[in-house]
Amino acid sequence: MYSLRALCQVVRARQTRLISNYPTLRESKPTTNVTSNVQEPSPQQDSNVESVLGPRMYEPTKWDKKVLVWMKRFRNVDEIPAKISTETMNKTQSRFRIRIANLMMIATVIGVMVMVYTGKQAQKRGETIDQRNLDWHKEVQREYQKSLATAGEKK
Missing domain, CATH: 1.10.287 (Helix Hairpins)
Known part of the structure; x- marks a missing residue:
């Protein structure tokens, strides 16, 4: 019966994160082997799980x-x-x-x-952006005309 009571205290303590206020929980050990669906994670499995010790x-x-x-x-x-x-x-x-x-x-x-x-x-x-766009198009057109002229001379 004591182990079930201790388990309930541990669950409540974890919910409120007041584990340090229960010094008896740090020292208590289960007295009987009670099987339940709740499993305590072992330190080897996950070291980031909050324990009763801190x-x-x-x-x-x-x-x-x-x-x-x-x-x-x-x-x-x-x-x-x-x-x-x-x-x-x-x-x-x-x-x-x-x-x-x-x-x-x-x-x-x-x-x-x-x-x-x-x-x-x-x-x-x-x-303006419009003026830049027009200037760019004129430059591209001039380069295209030059490329056509040089291509015509090569033939």
Whole structure:
């Protein structure tokens, strides 16, 4: 009976993520072999599954370490431990995505302003897209006429 009660507490604790508030759960072991449909994942199967002993851990890559330093979670790459919690990495990656999105928005606004400025300068000079198109067609037509003339001379 105690093992069923402990199992219910574990399920509730996982739902509310208050596992650290139940020290008896960390120490309890099943007293009987009760078969059920619920299987606890073994540490060999998936090391990212949250256990009763603590949070999930993540081994950061070189890129993740650079992101952690850039987001000021750590002062330099040497201070980053071999494993950090997945929660820390997720929060850092979210902040990184937001910062990159903000930088892209700023770059887009600057690009738009530059294009508006250059368009107004071209308008003052009298350049238009229609005029460019006409000039290009005239140039292509001249080149075509020259190629016909040279082809006629060769025959």
